[in-house]
Amino acid sequence: MWEPKNLLSPCLLLLLGERPDHGYELVRRLRPLGIVDGDTSTVYRTLxxxxxxxxxxxxxxxxxTGPARRVYRITAKGRTELLSWLGTLEETRRRLDYYMCRLAPLIENRHPHPDGA
Structure with a gap:
């Protein structure tokens, strides 16, 4: 089953492509992307x-404010890897769009309109 956490690597590459950062801050920045659900150890293993x-x-x-922190930076190879995800993600989006188009009529039939139409 596809889950957002399967996108952890490309999301980390994206965030580090935007700017270098340390692990704790990366975890915080991943949350709006729906990637981290409390298991920060997975983020560090992936890094x-x-x-x-x-x-x-x-x-x-x-x-x-405390001890030194490990700051991560994307490399040229990482940028190449990030760009290679572009095609994969575009194909995933096409498949999801196709799925949603096929699903829409089923949802419409399942939930009748309030006016009885």
Whole structure:
């Protein structure tokens, strides 16, 4: 089954393409995308995996309010990977649009109009 969390890698690449960031802030920025449901360990595992594959790099940066934080940055390979997701996501959107078009008549038939039409 497709779930938004399956888009964690491309969403992280997107967010890091916008600007470098540390894990906690990335988790916060993922929430409006519907990706994080409280399991932040998955985010950190995915960040490490993307870094191992050369899509990200990271270094430690001092924090004004506590210990140093690992800041992640997208690499050239990560930007290429992000662009490769474009075709996949466009195809997914086409399939979802097709599905929704076929679903619409069923929903309309299931919920009669208030005027009896």
């Amino acid at each position: 490490r995996s993307l870094e191992r594959h050369g899509c990200l790099c990271s270094d430690w940066a001092p924090s004004g």
